[in-house]
Amino acid sequence: MDLRPIPHGRRHGLVFETFDKLAVGESFIIVNDHDPSPLRMQMEFMRHGELSWVYLEQGPEDFRVEIKRAALPASERPKASGSDPSVFTRF
Template sequence: MTTTSTKTTVDVRTIAPRDRHPLIFGTFSSLAQDEALLLINDHDPKPLYYQFQAEHGGEFSWEYLEEGPDVWRVRIGRVAACCS
């Protein structure tokens, strides 16, 4: 298992919903391999996970650190894409 260092925290609880995913993906794009961001959200970000799967499958890690009921914390890491 690759250990990722948390580079930044993205707390989207006060961000307008339409702006959340662009902010998260922009922050993810700025990460180097083996770095991670800490996402703090007010609900389970499972739809975001599926969007990551679709757009960055194999290039990210997803680890729940806290799972509600009021706050969700997820470490999202950038990992090396697997070769085929």
């Protein structure tokens, strides 16, 4: 996904929209005209534990990054047996 011609105010939203459509293990590549580290920080905060971020090219003119869905959102992950804190068992 080439972000360079896209207006700055739309770039992050477009990347999130694309990422949210990925199945676990799928990825896409972004191309940007500057280091997209602010996008990385935002994604790692808002999609914590769900993604991997690999620089394929780091400037000086272009930055290419592979963004991969590494896990389901926390709300969609199966809970481990006995992990429900609202359940209390007396011995």
